[in-house]
Amino acid sequence: MRYAELALALALAAALLAAGPARALPASTTDLWDVSQGTVVTGSTPIHFSSDARQMFGAVITRIESANTVFGDFEAAGSLDFIEWRTAAPVTLRSFNLSAVHDAAPLRNRYYRGMDRFSLFAFDGTDFAEIFSISFSGDLYDPLAANHPCKCQFVLEANVAAVTSDRFRAEFVQTGPPSDASGVRIHELDGYGTFFGNQPIPGTQVPEPSSLALFGLAVVALARGRSGSRRPRAFMPAGRRGSP
Ligand SMILES: [Ca+2]
Secondary structure (H helix, E strand, C coil), X not given: CCXXXXXHHHHHHHHHHHCCCCCCCCCCCCCCCCHHHCCEEXXXXXXXXXXXXXXXXXXXXXXXXXXXXXXXXXXXXXXXXXXXXXXXEXXXXXXXXXXXXXXXXXXXXXCCCCEEEEEEEEXXXXXXXXXXXXXXXXXXXXXXXXXXXXXXXXXXEEEEEEEEEEEEEEEEEECCCCCCCCCCXXXXXXXXXXXXXXXXXXXXXXXXHHHHHHHHHHHHHHHHHHCCCCCXXXXXXCCCCCCC
16 A cells, blocks of 8 residues: 555545444453452442342342442432442542433333433542533433444543543433432443553543645645556545444
């Protein structure tokens, strides 16, 4: 492959990566926040009897919701649930993966164990400082089933500015009205010491799509210039890697 073609291929790959293809990152049992690494839960709002607060950090304690942490029911829509945890030693966090699951169609939807907002905090020695927050509207739970066939699972991979702490907190805002299935259900919350390569890194410049397009045009112009009067060979971009 000629230099100009290689550069163009790299530009196309960068554009595809910037688009953030959907994928489902499996829950980890070796991440920074997993109970296998010594993490302990230090506090939370009430947890549903069918689950345990530690299960969103990899523990398997109860049998009914054996892989999930479910917050208490009969709270008003918009109520806030939280959980706080401590790691065995300070860790430097650079990314996390959140997996949440609400009850499935056709009888249920996001108003049953779904959430409108997720926020993440790290203790800075004085208080819990917010390091990430995202609000959802409409069907946040994978309506196209890109990550899960039940169309009810949401997986969020995100990078955060590197932060070192041994105490963390997460908050979840409940979507549905009070019922016996209104408490938010979290499958897993994993923390990592490395950045996800397919997500923007806070504090770094992300090329605008228009910039990428201009860069691509420049590369094409360079390729034509280097090839002289010869007709440029057709370029077939590689298949979109990483897509489900
Ligand atoms: Ca885990």
